[in-house]
Amino acid sequence: MSSLTDRAWRVGPLVSRIVAALAGGYALAALASVAVLVLPISKPQAVITGMLASFPIYAGAVIWVFSVRSATRAWLGLAVVATPLLVAAWSVWRA
Amino acid sequence: MSRRTPDEEPRLTGRGIRQSMSDLHSWAGLLCGWILYAMFLTGTVSYFKDELSQWMRPELPYQAQVPDQAAVAQRVADELGTLVPGSPQWSLRLPDARNNSVYAFWRSPARSADGRGFGEGQFDPATGRKVASRDTLGGDFFFRFHFQFHYMSALWGRWIAGVAAMFMLVAIVSGVITHKKIFTDFFTFRWGKGQRSWLDAHNAFSVFGLPFHLMITYTGLVTLMAMYVPWGERAAIKTPAERQQLSAELSVFIQPGRPSGQPAPLASVEDMVRQAQARWGRDNVGRVTAVHPGDAAARVAVSRGEAGRLSMSPQIMEFEGTTGRLLAVRESVGPAAEVRGVLYGLHLGRFSDAVTRWLYFLVSFGGTAMVGTGLVMWTVKRRQKLPDPSRPYLGFRLVERLNIAAIAGLSIAMAAFLWANRLLPLELPRRADWEIHVFFIVWASALAHAILRPAKGAWVEQLWTAAALLALVPLLNAVTTQRPLWRSLAQGDWIFAGTDLLCLALAALHAVLALRTARYRPSPRAAGRARGGPVAGGKLIEEGA
Structure with a gap:
């Protein structure tokens, strides 16, 4: 029992990081690809810009998640970047 | 870990x-x-x-000179008119310096029996008919x-x-x-x-x-x-007009509008391609795409070839299908689309000499x-680091065996694909599919071999097999076609000579790898001395770095 919880305690943060990298990273990239539509450029150009930018953002997010000291920090960092992107993306979706 | x-x-x-x-x-x-x-x-x-x-x-003769693209386009367009009448869209890739056949793609008038809704084929520039060549x-x-x-x-x-x-x-x-x-x-x-x-x-x-x-x-x-990040497009592109605007930035294909329902023959495709040749060069026309050919609302787009420019962004001349009147010339796209076009072009490398x-x-x-x-x-x-090198743990064995099949096995399978191309009977039904089946059957056999044999033996045997299969490709080609290496060299046919010679070079590479692997004696001391205590795998990378 205790070894099981012990194991979960150890594996948990790693799993958390992997989820943050795979899902969190993609979510951030997707958000950015929508948020870019608030820029004052034509829609097709903005759409393409968002797609082009999404892969470096995804890769950067994954690197960030595995380079910080804890899983909590990894998630926090993603959330900090996601917040303004979410606001921008929200205004696009609402429009 | x-x-x-x-x-x-x-x-x-x-x-x-x-x-x-x-x-x-x-x-x-x-x-x-x-x-x-x-x-x-x-x-x-x-x-x-x-x-x-x-x-x-090999049945298609060596193309010493690119045929006149305008005449070829007309021939194949006529052929498609009888082959797939009523097709809402077809597209031809014309012959160029690297292609001696025309690749055509078309949408079926109605959903065909196999439900794919489209067809494709290779056409002979000289006759306009489907190539009289082996199915591959x-x-x-x-x-x-x-x-x-x-x-x-x-x-x-x-x-x-x-x-x-x-x-x-x-x-x-x-x-x-x-x-x-x-x-x-x-x-x-x-x-x-x-x-x-x-x-x-x-x-x-x-x-x-x-x-x-x-x-x-x-x-x-x-x-x-x-496909990977559709979210921006989904959020911003809502009307058909916007869709068309985006598509024009990315693709040489023109959006098929609605057919009028009134039949009208297609004007001379040859004339349209001539105009494109005058603009971009005799051998520098890429594709001809027609939407609703045979209908009064037909449109034809002729696109620029890929040679001599880095970007793959669409550059097209658009014609009215029934009159052949030039409607528009599009030779530039927006800045983001151009960046994408250059990145796309860099990946495919089609601009290269x-x-x-x-x-x-x-x-x-x-x-x-x-x-x-x-x-x-x-x-x-x-x-x-294995506690007992003769009995490694499952994960290690898995990686070790998959490596053999993925690396040496793939070489064998790819060589086998070339062998299948030369050896499968020409009249075999679904022959092109069978070439591919052979590729996968051989690859799967390589995996089975890698699992059953000791690791080092499997490496050496598979590398030698790949070397032998590759080395014999020129011989196989000489025996099964009229275009042996000496003749293609004499004729300056670098497509055939180059393939044969590249196979020989790759065979030599595999032979060297096989020899080195066979001679390799792992010395547990040699790499172990740099480390002590519970060693991190990554530590070595840092030391080596």
């Missing part, structure tokens, strides 16, 4: 980051390594896919396999390729961070030192081609980005070697 819990404070921050990047590099690289190796190698070969396609259709997918098999695999829907395949490419991007970036002395590494090579040599080889291949590897991985994702193409091939081959040496290193690094 986990040496410290992720949330534990590392003792030295600098070391901590490189350590975790090293772990990320190892695992991102390993998990998709086999897929990436196959994508890299088949992709590398695809830089010569047009040449390979010609080699695989040619070099396009490797090209398509490289981003959508086989025996699965193209959609699934492309998603798998996208995930693998994303892992690759992460592996490259984390690999760079792992290195302390990336420049010095390039000049360091320790031969015959077991693990150190593998590490040095991996570093050399990686660093030498680093800008290329980074570019090719990113641009690979860019080629399919609309022969020298650039060989450079592409060689550096991309280096990328394949980077992935391959990385995979092998995973096992080399762990072998000396």
